[in-house]
Amino acid sequence: MKLGTALLAGLLFGLGLSLSGMTSPAVVLGFLDIAGAWNPRLLFVMAGAVITTAIGYRWVWRGGRPWFDDAFHVPDATRFDQRLVLGALLFGIGWGIAGYCPGPALASLSGGYASVFVLVGCMALGWWLGARVPAPKNG
Amino acid sequence: MQPWICSLIGGVLIGISAVLLMASMGRIAGISGIASSLLTGAPDRGWRIVFLVGLLAAPWLLSLVQGESAIGAPVVSWPWMAVAGLLVGLGTRLGSGCTSGHGVCGVARLSRRSLLATALFVAAGMATVFVIRHLLGVMGA
Numbered sequence: 001m002k003l004g005t006a007l008l009a010g011l012l013f014g015l016g017l018s019l020s021g022m023t024s025p026a027v028v029l030g031f032l033d034i035a036g037a038w039n040p041r042l043l044f045v046m047a048g049a050v051i052t053t054a055i056g057y058r059w060v061w062r063g064g065r066p067w068f069d070d071a072f073h074v075p076d077a078t079r080f081d082q083r084l085v086l087g088a089l090l091f092g093i094g095w096g097i098a099g100y101c102p103g104p105a106l107a108s109l110s111g112g113y114a115s116v117f118v119l120v121g122c123m124a125l126g127w128w129l130g131a132r133v134p135a136p137k138n139g
Numbered sequence: 140m141q142p143w144i145c146s147l148i149g150g151v152l153i154g155i156s157a158v159l160l161m162a163s164m165g166r167i168a169g170i171s172g173i174a175s176s177l178l179t180g181a182p183d184r185g186w187r188i189v190f191l192v193g194l195l196a197a198p199w200l201l202s203l204v205q206g207e208s209a210i211g212a213p214v215v216s217w218p219w220m221a222v223a224g225l226l227v228g229l230g231t232r233l234g235s236g237c238t239s240g241h242g243v244c245g246v247a248r249l250s251r252r253s254l255l256a257t258a259l260f261v262a263a264g265m266a267t268v269f270v271i272r273h274l275l276g277v278m279g280a
Contacts, residue, residue: 005163006186010193011200012156013168013239018198020149021142024211032261032268041146046242048150049157053247056158066165068186073165075235078251087234088241088256092263094226097271098215101238102231103170105224106191110199111210115217119224126228127175133233 002068014107020045023108025099032096083135157244160190169240170194171231230260 021027021041030039065071095101100108100119108116157168164186166173173187181187202208213220231237234256236245241260245253271277 002163002186003189005159006189007193009156009159009163009168010190010195011197012152012159012193013170013190014194014197015201016149016152016154016156017194018149018201018209019152020146021211022149023198023209025214026211029214029268032264033272034265035269035273041142044143044146045150045153046246048147049153049243050150050247052151052154053157053243056154057161057244057248060158060162063162066161067163069165071165072161074167074248075245075250075252080252080255083233084235084252084256085259087230087232088259089230089263090226091230091234091237092260093267094223094228094230095238095260096264096267097226098213098220098223100220100223100227101170102174102227103194103237103239105227106170106174107194107198108210109195110202111208111212113210113213115213115220118217119213119220119227122221122224123228124175124178126225126230127171127232128178128228130229130232131175131179 005068013103016045016049017104017107020048022104023111025104027099028101028104029096029099032099083133087130153239153243154247157239157247167240167244169236169244171228171237172235172240175228175232234260 017023022045027039027041030037031042061072098119102123105120105123109120160166160168174191177184177187198209236256241253241256246257
């Protein structure tokens with residue numbers, strides 16, 4: 001049951017990315033290109049996803065506990081720190097270069113483009129390196 | 140169907156996936172968090188691996204049904220793909236999230252950190268495209 005639910009969630013996520021055009025880097029870069037032929041599709045994806053999640057989360061949290069765990073694991077940090085700012089900026093630059101964020105990058109692997117494998121391999125290397133950056137002392 | 144309607148429906152499906160993951164595992168549907176924790180030895184790997192299998196399989200299954208691939212071609216050369224991948228990996232790990240974890244799940248629960256992160260990565264992405272396409276004048280980098 002637990003693994004079946006996870007598979008369904010993964011399939012829904014991947015289907016959502018494909019249908020919405022997010023597995024096309026040209027569409028993503030079109031959204032980021034505000035001074036060019038701006039493509040608003042990413043905005044509609046975010047609107048649909050954020051509104052659905054906002055309503056759904058509130059409904060789910062009334063249930064007390066998740067089906068396959070003892071408690072909900074929601075990040076409780078509220079502080080802004082350098083890691084968050086630096087990380088978000090580096091991610092945004094990488095996103096703007098090629099038009100891939102992590103979900104679409106992984107979902108595009110079956111497309112058969114060799115350079116997507118290069119990007120995902122380097123992304124995994126980045127995750128590994130990022131995990132080795134020591135946390136701030138006062139974090 | 141109009142592209143924006145497809146995008147809205149796709150977004151709703153992503154939202155349903157996020158709600159399902161919260162209802163079942165009690166977890167945020169952050170792709171960078173789910174995938175990177177497999178590299179750094181998180182406990183309870185089983186559902187994370189299966190979730191990613193579903194994420195990878197869905198566009199391929201859709202291609203079989205539609206008869207044409209839903210996956211678009213990369214628009215930059217492979218050295219740029221390598222640089223981009225490294226920045227995306229490092230950035231999402233340091234910043235504790237990506238477009239899904241911060242942009243969808245975090246914004247949906249009005250997390251201050253996620254709202255800031257989302258504003259920053261969208262702004263940085265827009266600035267990067269502006270520099271590449273309009274200042275340097277290279278379309279495909």
